[in-house]
Amino acid sequence: MTYTDSLNQSRLSAAVQRIKPSGIRRFFDLASTMENVISLGVGEPDFVTPWAVREASIASLEKGMTSYTANAGLLELRVAIADYLERKFRTRYSPENEVVVTVGASEGIDLALRATIDPGDEVLIVEPCFVSYAPLVSLIGGIPVSVPTSLDNDFKVMPKAIESRITERTKGILLSFPNNPTGAVMGEEELGKIADVVVKHNLLVYSDEIYAELSYDAPHVSVASLPRMWERTILISGFSKSFAMTGWRIGYVTAPEPYAKAMLKIHQYLMMCASTMAQYAALEAVTNCEEEMNEMIISYRQRRNFFVKSLRETGMECHLPGGAFYAFPSIKATGLTSEQFAERLLIEEQVAVVPGTVFGEGGEGHIRCSYATSMDQLEEAIERIGRFIQQVAKERK
Incomplete structure (x- = not known):
């Protein structure tokens, strides 16, 4: 650290220095440098605002x-x-x-x-x-x-x-x-x-x-x-x-x-x-x-049902979320930490998810997947996730 960096650091609020940057951004930044990535990390609708x-x-x-x-x-x-x-x-x-x-x-x-x-x-x-x-x-x-x-x-x-x-x-x-x-x-x-x-x-x-x-x-x-x-x-x-x-x-x-x-x-x-x-x-x-909103909700419900069912078919334990547009499956059976799972899944299969630890210590052993994306993307993501889990299982034998 240079003298200037040290001087600037000393002028920052102690409260700000104690706070870590958003853990979500690290994976988004990494994904942005890669091609053919399917992102299940973004917490926003894939619909355009109603006309x-x-x-x-x-x-x-x-x-x-x-x-x-x-x-x-x-x-x-x-x-x-x-x-x-x-x-x-x-x-x-x-x-x-x-x-x-x-x-x-x-x-x-x-x-x-x-x-x-x-x-x-x-x-x-x-x-x-x-x-x-x-x-x-x-x-x-x-x-x-x-x-x-x-x-x-x-x-x-x-x-x-x-x-x-x-x-x-x-x-x-x-x-x-x-x-x-x-x-x-x-x-x-x-x-x-x-x-x-x-x-x-x-x-x-x-x-x-x-x-x-x-x-x-x-x-x-x-x-x-x-x-x-x-x-x-x-x-x-x-x-x-x-x-x-x-x-x-x-x-x-x-x-x-x-x-x-x-x-x-x-x-x-x-x-x-x-x-x-x-x-x-x-x-x-x-x-x-409200009519446009209800149409979006119907679509999210369909995607939720497909995505959670498909995650379970890969062998992952996942409860059925009653709301929002996220699934939070357990990855404990893989033997990987949430960070390891998310990083390897991104690098090896180009699927971006968010490690559960970003959302608090209780999130360890889970990943967050947003299903607010097209069915085509969800189907491809499931195929890649399933392939990755099989690869990890082979390594553990």
């Missing part, structure tokens, strides 16, 4: 709607979001005071944590989970505490696991169902048992419901809809997954007024407002594009 949504954004530009909106977002969009949540998930929020439009659900998670966490507060994080949760808690001086789940119970979180990690410093719990990377879902009765623990210990709930619409076998249940939970839940969601709008970076956070006002304060200084043209696009999506 009506794109047209609404174009129309807003043509009409010169290029100024800032209200910090909380267009009121008509907030009204539409509140109506949508009440109709779909039985949760009701005031558009004027309890809905904030954000730059993706990712900003919503950050706002929720910043508005409620002081240095030293502990946040329980159900793992395996999305890669940003623990780093976001750490960046604001909080302490992330892992609550593990396992294949034994289809990666659902158990009340006892939560209670065993609660201390006097525990402020809240971050839930994400349907889950990324496992695809796990929680039903009303199961969430009710978690709610009992939350109320008993007076915890906040940060509920990332970005995959809510992508629930295949039963309607999604929002934790905020349960008795005693609305007043202690901050709900985060958006348009990226359900309406194929990842690149638009548009989401929202909803919560009782005191929390919403606190988050809005931060949002005002951090972002001013979400993109105006993206807000008009989101308004069209949530108002008029």
Whole structure:
């Protein structure tokens, strides 16, 4: 390290230096240098945003709607979001005071944590989970505490696991169902048992419901809809997954007024407002594009059924994910670590998956595969994965 590098390093925040770069990116970067790669690693729909949504954004530009909106977002969009949540998930929020439009659900998670966490507060994080949760808690001086789940119970979180990690410093719990990377879902009765623990210990709930619409076998249940939970839940969601709008970076956070006002304060200084043209696009999506969304969901369900069945036929153990668009098969029988499996599969068969350890220690022994890609690609990927597993089995004899 040069003197200049050392000097620059010393000026960096200690919190930033402690955080590791996203583990997902290493495999994407490696895959980008190779030919004929089938990527099952990208966590985004393979559909193009519905035309009506794109047209609404174009129309807003043509009409010169290029100024800032209200910090909380267009009121008509907030009204539409509140109506949508009440109709779909039985949760009701005031558009004027309890809905904030954000730059993706990712900003919503950050706002929720910043508005409620002081240095030293502990946040329980159900793992395996999305890669940003623990780093976001750490960046604001909080302490992330892992609550593990396992294949034994289809990666659902158990009340006892939560209670065993609660201390006097525990402020809240971050839930994400349907889950990324496992695809796990929680039903009303199961969430009710978690709610009992939350109320008993007076915890906040940060509920990332970005995959809510992508629930295949039963309607999604929002934790905020349960008795005693609305007043202690901050709900985060958006348009990226359900309406194929990842690149638009548009989401929202909803919560009782005191929390919403606190988050809005931060949002005002951090972002001013979400993109105006993206807000008009989101308004069209949530108002008029449920049919297109449902068509995508039907396709994802078909791909899920094919992909999980095919993985099992290769000899891999894999639970049937109830939501999202990921399979999380076990690779323990191969004798390889998750990192070894993913790296060798990419190099030897040109299939990109994500090692489970990226999503927390409990992800070891698993890989994440996104089935949000074409059936042709999934069929070819399965053939290559099966060939790789046979090769590994030969080596172990």
